[in-house]
Amino acid sequence: MALDLPTAFRIRDIRDESPTVRTFALDGAIQAEPGQFVMVWLPRVNEKPFSLVDDAPITLTIARVGPFTEAAHHLRVGDRLWLRGPYGRGFDRLARPAVLVAGGYGAAPLAFLARRLRAEGVQVSVALGAKRACDLVLMDRFRDAGCSVHPATEDGSLGHKGLATDVAARLLDANPDAALYACGPEAMLERLARLCSERGMPVQFSMERMMKCGLGVCGSCDHHGLLVCRDGPVFSADQVLGARENSPSPCGQQ
Amino acid sequence: MTAPDLSVSLCGVRLANPLVLASGILGTSAELLERVARCGAGAVTSKSCGPTPRTGHPNPTVLDWGHGLINAVGLSNPGADEEVRILRDAKARLAPLGVPLVASIFAETVQGFGEVARKVAEAAPDFIEVNISCPNVEAEFGRPFAADARDAAAVTAAVRRAVSLPIIVKLSPNVPDIAAIARAVEAEGADAIAAINTLGPGMVIDTDSGKPILANRTGGVSGPAIRPIAVRCVYDVSRAVRVPIIGIGGIMSGRDAVEMIMAGATAVGIGSAVYYRGPEVFAAVREELRGFMETHGYADISQMRGLAHGA
Incomplete structure (x- = not known):
């Protein structure tokens, strides 16, 4: 169940993690894999990608680094924020320590x-x-x-x-x-x-990159031919280094 | 029966298959253009470049509204000087693959189009696509040049004077008579026509907040929902001009590509389908097209071209 359009959720709990980082728990759940991200929208402000800290309840940790995250830090319990997703490829969980x-x-x-x-x-x-x-x-x-x-x-x-x-x-x-x-x-x-x-x-x-669409079409998050939003944001080290060393670009990403 | 030949000639340039990466999709870097070529595209188009760098609109810029996409990216681009470097790199990567490069350009003025065309020609792309039909910068640029036959002709003439490369003019569906615009740009020396750019503009409103979702409020509509309109536009244009047409708009499958060719297209653009089927869509559509030709006994693309125009 992915949300194609930004969907409103209410903030149920806010916790200060550090002087500049805050964690928001929302009043709803989605199905996601660890490593996947959502696009968080604040109407008339902007929309930015954030990794999920949890999917049930939806939980986001937001560091104050610019105008958008500043606006997010002004939100209080009971306020709404909007998100679409989850997007991207999460971590492959291996059966080893x-x-x-x-x-x-x-x-x-x-x-x-x-x-x-x-x-x-x-x-x-x-x-x-x-x-x-x-x-x-x-x-x-x-x-x-x-x-x-x-x-x-x-x-x-x-x-x-x-x-x-x-x-x-x-x-x-x-x-x-x-x-x-x-x-x-x-x-x-x-x-x-x-x-x-x-x-x-x-x-x-x-990996973290500036993103526009989050959908794998606009090319804003290009990393040497890899799309961080769609092929990633989780990559193997070989993929990241291989792309940078200019080995032939793959077509699909498995 | 021998295997069908999927290659086409566009203004004398050979494409191994008729599928072209449409402008504005994944065309932001040489590496991404190379990747799409390796994914099976017959030609690739870089994201439209203007005279100077632009960051484009804030987010949200692209949405899946349920039956297609709506976007207002706002012509973000690194400016013509940096674009030349990207295009040179792209050209070097594409040459060994035999995949031609289309360099897409835009400008705010007629004269600006000529200047950007002259600049990007330094990178020796195989074609220049003249984007006169972006619907998302009207607040800044005014009405798109593609909305008026005289404006479209003036831009085409300016680019024609500036470069000797083949020129593709990209038209808007948001006009009462697209054939008239096509005739006007052909008369001023367009070597090919790309049709269509996105439809609209449209708007999607979030009913919880009561606000339009796109930061630009409006955006161009693309994807499967607009295909019948794109097919009709290509049909109309192909009755009006002799130059080849790149048919674009909602192509998702080999069957859709065949439909566009039967409407009169020589080549077929793929854009939004990259969202639905990934960059792998090019090889997938190519094989679906091949399968259709085998099943129906078509030896080459030209046997299907314009079939819809028959009695």
């Missing part, structure tokens, strides 16, 4: 993934990175889902002092048969791709 690596608000799709993986009985370790302890988001969701959570902060205010990728390297060494799932800044994703390729481990990324 999972290492999740989140940079900043990249935790959003991974929180949904963690819940599904745990429900399927998969062991999940999470490296959660941010600048400061107060910038770590969705940590309780990962804990409540039964994941082992390993925070990393650049200022050392909580957990490992440094990057989530440092923690990820340790987790990968401890779980040699694991699969890695990540979302965050692209520099982080590149480091993770290298770590996993050295170890021969499968790795999937959720």
Whole structure:
């Protein structure tokens, strides 16, 4: 059941995750896979893509980064927002221990993934990175889902002092048969791709791009011939790096 | 019986099959154009480019309204200088595949069309498509040139003076007599006609908020719902002119492509179907077209062309 046109939902609960990040739980559900996204519309403002943090109830984590997200942060419990979707390709959930690596608000799709993986009985370790302890988001969701959570902060205010990728390297060494799932800044994703390729481990990324249609037609979210909205937003590291190195573009994406 | 020949000649340029990626769909980068070529398109069209960069309209810009799409992207493009770089890259990628490149252009003025055409010709595309029919910039640009035979002719003449490449003029269905516009652009040197651009403009209102959903409020309607109108337009144009026609509008299947060819089209544009069937739609429609020709004993595309005009 996908929503083709923007459909109104009321906000049932709002939670501050950090000084700039807020999580909105809505009064409805859709059917989605972790990693899929919805287009959120605020009439006469704009429409932007957001990963789902959960599909029942529909839950969105929104970082304040511009005029649209600023407007979203002004919404209160009982207000409405509109969304269409879900769109795109989510994570392939593999039957092996999972290492999740989140940079900043990249935790959003991974929180949904963690819940599904745990429900399927998969062991999940999470490296959660941010600048400061107060910038770590969705940590309780990962804990409540039964994941082992390993925070990393650049200022050392909580957990490992440094990057989530440092923690990820340790987790990968401890779980040699694991699969890695990540979302965050692209520099982080590149480091993770290298770590996993050295170890021969499968790795999937959720990528973020400016989007217009969300439907795979306008070409705004092009990444070297890959459509982030339709072929992704989740890709294998090989797909992302292969496209950039200019290997012949594929036709369809499996 | 020998295998049917799907190739067509458009203004002397060979297309391995008649399916052309329509402008405005996936034509934003050299890599995407290459991908569509590898997906089986006979030719590909870049997204319309104007003299200077434009960000286009805010979102929402494209919607699935239930029986087709409605869009008001607003001619977002990187400007002619950057477009030349993209087109050169695209041309280099397409050449080994034998897939011709159509460079689509727009401008706000007659003179502007000539200037953009001259600029993009530096990249040596196989064709220039003159988009005089975008329905989504009327607030800024005024009435589309395609709405008036004299305006359409003036733009065609300006582009004709600027370049020696084959010129395709893309017409609007939103006129009382599309054949008259087609005659006017043919008389000024159009080498081919693309018909149709999107229908309307239309509007979709969200009944919860009472607001039009598209940020531009109105948008061009495309997809399966407009196909009968596109077929009639191509039929009318093909009675009026001798130049070849690229028939565009709601083509979803090989059967739909055959219908457009029978209306008089030499080639067939595919746009919104990329939403419904993915970029793989080109190979799928090509094989459906091949299957139809085998079943009905057509040896080549020209045997079907314009059949609807017979007694």
